[in-house]
Amino acid sequence: MALVLPVSVTVLTPATSANLGPGFDSLGLALQIYNRFEVEEWGSDPDHPHIEVLGALGEGLSTGPDNMFFQTFVLLLKRLQVPIPSVRIRMTINIPHGCGLGSSATAVVGGLMAANEWVRTLGLAVPKEELLEMAVEAEAGNHPDNVAPALLGGLVATTHVEGKIHAIKTKFPNSLRAVIFTPSFPMDTVAGRKLLPANYPKADVTFNTGRVALLLTALQTGSYELIGEAMQDRLHQPYRQVLFPAMPDIIKAAVAAGAHGACLSGGGSSLIALASSHFHDILRAMQNTARAAGVEGTGMILRADQNGARVLNTPRSRIRKEVSARYGDQFYWSPARPGSGR
Numbered sequence: 157m158a159l160v161l162p163v164s165v166t167v168l169t170p171a172t173s174a175n176l177g178p179g180f181d182s183l184g185l186a187l188q189i190y191n192r193f194e195v196e197e198w199g200s201d202p203d204h205p206h207i208e209v210l211g212a213l214g215e216g217l218s219t220g221p222d223n224m225f226f227q228t229f230v231l232l233l234k235r236l237q238v239p240i241p242s243v244r245i246r247m248t249i250n251i252p253h254g255c256g257l258g259s260s261a262t263a264v265v266g267g268l269m270a271a272n273e274w275v276r277t278l279g280l281a282v283p284k285e286e287l288l289e290m291a292v293e294a295e296a297g298n299h300p301d302n303v304a305p306a307l308l309g310g311l312v313a314t315t316h317v318e319g320k321i322h323a324i325k326t327k328f329p330n331s332l333r334a335v336i337f338t339p340s341f342p343m344d345t346v347a348g349r350k351l352l353p354a355n356y357p358k359a360d361v362t363f364n365t366g367r368v369a370l371l372l373t374a375l376q377t378g379s380y381e382l383i384g385e386a387m388q389d390r391l392h393q394p395y396r397q398v399l400f401p402a403m404p405d406i407i408k409a410a411v412a413a414g415a416h417g418a419c420l421s422g423g424g425s426s427l428i429a430l431a432s433s434h435f436h437d438i439l440r441a442m443q444n445t446a447r448a449a450g451v452e453g454t455g456m457i458l459r460a461d462q463n464g465a466r467v468l469n470t471p472r473s474r475i476r477k478e479v480s481a482r483y484g485d486q487f488y489w490s491p492a493r494p495g496s497g498r
């Protein structure tokens with residue numbers, strides 16, 4: 157019997173908070189809130205997918221062939237020289253986009269994971285490390301710190317070494333939560349990067365290298381009293397602050413309310429505070445301080461995701477129905493269940 161391609165694949169991809177202050181373009185954390193992408197064979201035009209966006213947070217995302225998820229789905233299939241199927245894509249968007257929580261990374265990683273699963277029965281699936289290279293390329297090519305934790309989960313240190321991406325994942329302490337404040341305005345990551353200088357004074361570089369070292373060691377050893385100082389940054393936040401002048405006051409308010417430390421999340425506009433307790437007080441303090449500066453916003457209290465993007469198993473009954481409808485009953489095979497007599 158010939159192997160058949162799946163008729164549908166569903167992928168969950170976590171939000172991420174990149175940089176964590178001083179780790180500009182090199183540190184990122186996966187968070188327990190997810191975008192869900194479902195791809196199924198549908199229609200007859202591979203160049204024009206049918207894309208449905210579910211959830212109010214998905215408003216404004218492209219439903220055309222330029223959609224980032226579709227683009228990366230196709231990217232991997234083309235690399236593997238697998239014919240592009242005609243598909244319907246359902247995106248359930250729970251992560252606000254343009255707000256520094258790695259929404260574009262979920263689309264890039266989700267597209268690659270879905271395509272990889274699509275070709276698994278052909279024996280063509282590639283390891284996650286290869287997906288990482290492609291994900292960075294698709295995410296403008298210059299920063300792995302949001303796609304790497306989206307793919308791998310946990311706290312990820314990552315960088316380019318001679319053209320190759322290296323990424324090391326460690327477990328993020330379960331005792332810490334991320335308190336996230338997301339203002340009602342977005343900040344475009346690409347535009348924000350254009351505000352950064354081409355060169356930095358040596359003092360600013362050593363300020364950051366010291367704090368990255370401190371942050372990783374503080375997280376590893378449980379020395380949470382050092383996190384506040386360790387989350388300071390001089391390489392990107394001061395320049396991005398022109399787009400979000402209330403940022404330093406909101407960060408201070410989070411720390412005063414009990415957070416160990418706080419910083420801009422990714423390229424903004426969200427702010428992330430790390431805390432062991434007083435989560436609601438911290439969120440309230442961030443919201444009140446923002447409001448006093450004329451900034452409204454929403455909040456979330458999240459645990460770290462330790463596993464990264466994952467493929468969801470489609471229920472056996474649904475697979476059977478879909479395969480039978482498409483290929484006929486003779487193609488359906490299911491492993492025997494204990495005690496079924498088969």
Ligand SMILES: Nc1ncnc2c1ncn2[C@@H]1O[C@H](COP(=O)(O)OP(=O)(O)O)[C@@H](O)[C@H]1O
Pocket residue numbers: 191217218223224225247249252253254255256257258259260261262263343344345346422423424
């Ligand atoms: N879930 C998604 N599906 C498809 N495209 C997306 C998705 N999320 C973001 N994008 C694309 O990425 C752009 C936003 O990227 P960026 O500013 O990096 O935001 P974020 O900080 O949320 O990653 C959007 O304008 C859109 O083109």
Ligand SMILES: N[C@@H](CCOP(=O)(O)O)C(=O)O
Pocket residue numbers: 172174175180181182255256257258259260261299301302345349392421422423424
């Ligand atoms: N290091 C990047 C991270 C961008 O993350 P995003 O979630 O805002 O896309 C940067 O600071 O530009």
